Amino acid sequence: MIAFVDMHREKFGVEAICRILSATECGFITSRGYRAAKNRPASARSVRDEMLAEEVQRIHQANYSVYGVRKMWHAMRHAGWNVGRDQIARLMKIAGLQGVRRGRKPVTTCSADGDDQRPDLVERRFVADRPQQLWVADITYVRMLSGFCYVAFVTDVFSRRIVGWAVAPTLHTESLPLLALEHALQSTGVSRNESGLIHHSDRGSQYVSLAYSDALLAAGVTASVGTVGDSYDNALAETVNGLYKAELIYSKRIWESVSEVELATMGWVHWWNTSRLHEALGYRTPANVGATYTHTTTTAPATV
Incomplete structure (x- = not known):
């Protein structure tokens, strides 16, 4: 009124x-x-809201302007502000801020023909007690003006850290998932002496192929494949893929070639692996993993 x-x-x-x-x-x-x-003088609530609104805008912008209410709530508490989730939602609404929303995506997994005898050693329990105990791998697509390119990720479940990735214009096993696996093996120093490492994936033809199976066997890594066949079999990897596309590719809409998408991947992996907000979100930070678990990706470009 x-x-x-x-x-x-x-x-x-x-x-x-x-x-x-x-x-x-x-x-x-x-x-x-x-x-x-x-x-009438301003109330204590309005004065506090005005102060918090500036901090909400700053933190939201510092995180690529992609965080929604839940992540902004964790980020504000991590920054030392004792605020509630509903209060953050109200302040974001007043400031006109919102997070990036994921859209629907086509199915990119083509199940291999025939029965696969490898067991599901994870059974949808994505937990680990130490680094290099459980890896999850998946492939996602990135839509560009010139067509599509594909990105493969290998993620360590213990630290939620991307240990290997690759970008390619095709889904061929030799040019995409194998490159990501080799990157993961080199960046973490996994060898045949590494005991108990499990590599989990869906039943995509790339991951159950003979070449990929031989690479896992040569590295002394135990293969695990989801048996049900839906996205929950590899839910953690699906989450990493979805966040990558929603927060740094489709929200920016600036990537037009494979090389540019590769730069985006490099920057996003660096941000994902070094973000202090993992601690606020309940994840273990890379610092807790130890000096022997250091990722060597290229520093993020200034534009990312």
Whole structure:
């Protein structure tokens, strides 16, 4: 009501607006009440909201302007602000801020023909007690103006750290998932002496191929394949893929070639692996993993 009077007072005057509003069902306000409300000192809540709104905008912008209410709530608490989730939602609504929403995506997994005898050693329990105990791998596509390219990720379940990745214009096993696996093996130093490492994936033809199976066997890594056949069999890898596309590719809409998508991947992997917000979100930070678990990806480009 006060805002409505402020909007039209220069044209009609305060008394006339208040008199018409009081004669209708739109509301009741007197000119004296309006002036009292305008001269009333700001409440403690409004003062705090004004201060928090600036901090919400700063933190939201610092995180690529992609965080929604839940992540902004964790980020604010991680920054030392004792705020509630509903309060963050209200402040973001006032400031006109919102997170990036994921859209629907086509199915990119082509199941291999024939029965696969490898067991499902994970059974949808994506937990690990140490680094290099459980890896999850998956492939996602990135839509560009010139067509599609594909990105393969290998993620360590213990630290939620991307240990290997690759970008290619095709889904061929030799040019995409194998490159990501080799990157993961080199960046973590896994050898045949590494005991108990499990590599989990869906039943995509690339991951159950002979070449990929031989690479896992040569590295002394135990293969695990989801048996049910839906996205929950490899839910953690699906989450990493979805966040990558939603937060740094489709939200920016600036990638037009494979080389540019590769730069985006490099920057996003670096940000994902070094973000301090993992601690606030309940993840273990890379610092907790130890000096022997250091990723060697290229530093993020300034544009990312």
